[in-house]
Amino acid sequence: MKIIRFVDHAGNIRYGTPTDDTYTTATALDGELLTGLTPTKELLSVAKLLAPITPPNILCIGLNYKRHAEESGMALPDRPLLFIKPTSTLSNPGDPIVHPKTTEELDYECELAVVIGKTAKNVDEDDALDYVLGYTCANDVSARDWQLRYDKQWARGKSFDTFCPLGPVLVTADEIDDPNELQIQTRVNGETLQNSNTADMIFDVCEIISSLSKNFTLLPGTVILTGTPEGVGMGRTPKRWLVPGDVCEIEIEGIGILTNTVEAA
Structure with missing residues (x-):
């Protein structure tokens, strides 16, 4: 699975699977990257693409x-x-x-x-x-x-x-x-x-x-x-x-x- 982390147009940080390689829209994933993500059918617009993870080290x-x-x-x-x-x-x-x-x-x-x-x-x-x-x-x-x-x-x-x-x-x-x-x-x-x-x-x-x-x-x-x-x-x-x-x-x-x-x- 390809996973992006992004800010949606409501200002929320979300995870999703990109619909294409322009990363302008994504199908939302609920949950957290390290504990588990669940696919949804919600299609979201990407306001800002983020680094896919904020690492501890x-x-x-x-x-x-x-x-x-x-x-x-x-x-x-x-x-x-x-x-x-x-x-x-x-x-x-x-x-x-x-x-x-x-x-x-x-x-x-x-x-x-x-x-x-x-x-x-x-x-x-x-x-x-x-x-x-x-x-x-x-x-x-x-x-x-x-x-x-x-x-x-x-x-x-x-x-x-x-x-x-x-x-x-x-x-x-x-x-x-x-x-x-x-x-x-x-x-x-x-x-x-x-x-x-x-x-x-x-x-x-x-x-x-x-x-x-x-x-x-x-x-x-x-x-x-x-x-x-x-x-x-x-x-x-x-x-x-x-x-x-x-x-x-x-x-x-x-x-x-x-x-x-x-x-x-």
Whole structure:
């Protein structure tokens, strides 16, 4: 099932199944995403599309595509490399990515986002997908100067407001046969800059969930960003930084297209 979270024209936050990929109307779903949704026959107009979930935590895996590690000039990691984005980075489909005044090196990263559906602790790889509610598109927006030169660690450079757009839909786990074999792309102003497949991941979705769950509890609603493929702005010659006015599209096979425009702070 494809699920959107949205504001209806009465100002209520609702869940629904979109009637088409314009996301202007949806068939209402009653209930809550993490405890169960019930189909109805009520057709609603979508006033504003929202990120499909408001996560308690946003966990991110770095250097998780072989060719991205190569373009970054970094060795392949021996285990999933974790960093965390604050929930204040969350942004809706269609909302602006705000270009901070304090960075000159704003970068895009298309990522498959995994949404955890139930509490996961000490999970075996063979059972990991049983804990997945669904999948959505993410853009792990990054200020590379803060990440790589000023702080020389990833926390601040990944954590400015609006640096984690999610959406446009959550596709339930039963709709995705294999999350480790999905085409994934970034387009900026219509130009394809990243074009890869999740099969290039160093650690697949099952390995990531299992590994993280053995360090700490994965709460229901937790979002895990699984890494980005090659083609990021910092890896290009010349480098391709996002600037105000750029339209950034993240597309993942079987999920949809997440679109956000860059806006000056």
